[in-house]
Amino acid sequence: MIADAPTARHRRWRTLDNAAGGLALDLGLYGASALFAAITAVTSTLLPHRAWGAVAAVGYLVAALAVVVQLLLRRRTPTSRLVGLPARWAITAFTWVSTALLPVVWQSIQRSGGRTDRAQEEVLVVEQAGIRLLEHGTPYLGRDAIAALPAGEQLLGYTPYQPGMAIFGLPRALVDAPWTDARVWFAVGTALALALAVNALRTAPATGPVGDNWRGAALLRGVQAATVLPVCALTLATGGDDLPVLALCLLALALAAADRPGQAGLAVGLAGALKLLAWPVALVLIVWGLTRRTGLRVAAGAIGLPVAALLPALLVDRDALIENVLRFPLGHGLVTSPAQSPFPGYLIATALPAGRLVATALLIAAGVAIAVRLVRRPPRTAVATALICGYGLLAAIALMPSTRFGYLLYPLALLTWAPALHRPTPTVPITPAPEQLSGRATSV
Template sequence: MTTLPLAPVRTLSLRARAGRRGLWAVGWLAASVCAAALALLAAPPPHRVWGQSAAVGYLGAALFACALPRPQARTLSVASALTGAVVIPFLSLTLTGQAQSEVRVVERSAALLVGTGSPYLATPETVTDYNPYLPGMALFGLPRELFGDGSALTRLLGDARLWCALALVACLVAGYVAVRRGGQGRPKAPLTQGGSTPWVALTVLVSSPLVALPLAVSGVDLPLAGLCCLGIALATRGRAGGAALALAAACALKWTALPAVAVVGALLVHRADGRVLARYVAVWLAGTTALVLPFAVLAPGPLVDQVFAFPTGRAAVATPADSPLPGRLLADLGPTGWYTAVALLVCGGVAVALSLVLRPPADVRAAADRLALGLCVAFSFAPAARFGYFALPLVLVVWARIAAGPPGTALPLGSATAAGLRPHAVPGAGVIRASRLPVALKERL
């Protein structure tokens, strides 16, 4: 057996360590620059508050990454970013009552739900009177009804952003554990790989501008992102019922979760059989119907007008979602442009659907990437959308790579068969593809 000389291995280790430290510092510095630009240029006051705090936190993270030895550098970098981009702006904005308008819309919908049984105003007159969310979103506003606006603690506990953030974190962690460990009676994959710590990676994701900014100023899209990740994770383990329930909950929040239903269905078709797909569809239909139908029957007009017509620019009041994306630019040209945008949206959806039939996703990475692609197409050609919507597909892509581990990682054969999956549908079934030398080097870094 040939052994490598110790000196080249040490040189390689030092170079890899320096490269990783440099990337770490550059990433935090880029985030700091983006946050500072937002603090200077953004119009909404909550965005400026976040930008000022986050810019300092990210800059501290970059300096710690450069100046301190590992692992102190990594620990303090993450702590600085989390404190500056999440903790401080979140507490500052919630305790002073500053938020994007959708936070108040969610909390008002909860008050309407308690008082009238419907989360929608019967005759909305202004933009903030419209509730563009499905009935499930009102649940995140219920803590405001419970705690009120008395002390600082009750203001914090009653804020919808807190519960949206907790839902996201819970779903990301549960999805990660589902991907790495599977279910009861199945072989367990390690929760860490290659000497790295995925829990640190998840914390970095939450601290990044992708999550930290919406978490602090709005938060309403975070539960949707978390539930989509959880649904994909459960589907990769053959848990059709759990995946269906997660996506039923997502579809009770926003109708933009519908593409995830198709992607997860294609993933189950590839990895399981028709009975699993039938169980998935049945559970999803039952769950979605139970969560949405009672409110649709109670107030069908307001639901259609506010949830579907308003976001697509067909309501009496124009939607504030006016980022200069292709669909919005076409819609601004008049009725012909609006129908053109809708036609392009449908064509894009059909193309993504065909890709699911011709080449269904085989694992968590492929499923997340395909869903991210479908959402990007939808947001690009929707008659009304915001650049901020693209945070959802980016979170999906990043989370999937954290959960699945390094490329080449494969489920053991026993894990696939115990989950009721077809062994030939699992890449690398029966083997664990890894290289001992890179693992050993990563452990030394």
């Protein structure tokens, strides 16, 4: 018997993932990503995206060719170290460097040299928030100040993030240089959080037939989903603000799997201090903590850190805080969000009479269904927590009247991360009582 053993769905995923020692899926990932990057480089209407595609297509193609070489080597020498898990980790690291970190550095240098088409609006917003935080004690402009901006700049006057996001803009507020680009610090924060998450899972006990080897492969796949998957690499290279939030959520789940609830609360609390999208993950983690009688320890960080981040902005300018983090995301700002990806919620909101109300009602209904699920069947493992967060965010992104395609990186990474969170340990065998042994001896 194995505690917390993978379900049938996870076993099917393992069968697919283990094909050719994991190399078959690696080849599919890198090959499809190279095609996506090449198409982006040629057809995208966003110049930062086209610049990313031109660099990333080469990185993905080199990775795909490396996997082809591995497959050929595996046929001749199946036990070769060049086709094992460490080699797959090395190719993943190369791919992330070449498809995400290199474009970040390249576009930052070009932007510092005068190119104004080498960063998405999110980068400018975060850097301006850092400047305002340093000069005025709050990253937010009030409604009157935004109204006084030229019509074409009012959208950039809004900062629809939690106050902690402005920290990534502070280096730019101090020095104007390529290394102070907010994306550089998004990448640093992402790498640090993912490294801590991997270390937490590697040091957590995992024994038995689905122990260390399987966990290593599952962990690699989870890291790939958070780094080299095009929706993640493209986002980090051109905008980047979602990646440290995602990485901190993955760290929180890894710490939960390692039975470190207080630290899990701190990690998801840091994510919640950056962006509202982390709050649902914090809520589910608190419910997980309650099942283990550690709910207060999780909640202390998960709730305390976002509140601590909000308090200074609330004291400096309450109206500006409400305008940016509530009115604007809800569609009541001076301008509307340009987030218009063709998901069901957006299509319903734009195509049906009173469509926005219908989409909002569906979103609320989905939230109620998840809440009922949490009450009736609260998650008792980190795996269940990750799955609820992944499917819940997927439903929310699909039904939100205004959303972005890039937000899919959250559910994709969370769902792929879940298999690495299993903690299989063999059940202690029951030793027969002495009288049972003596009874057997007598019968013999």
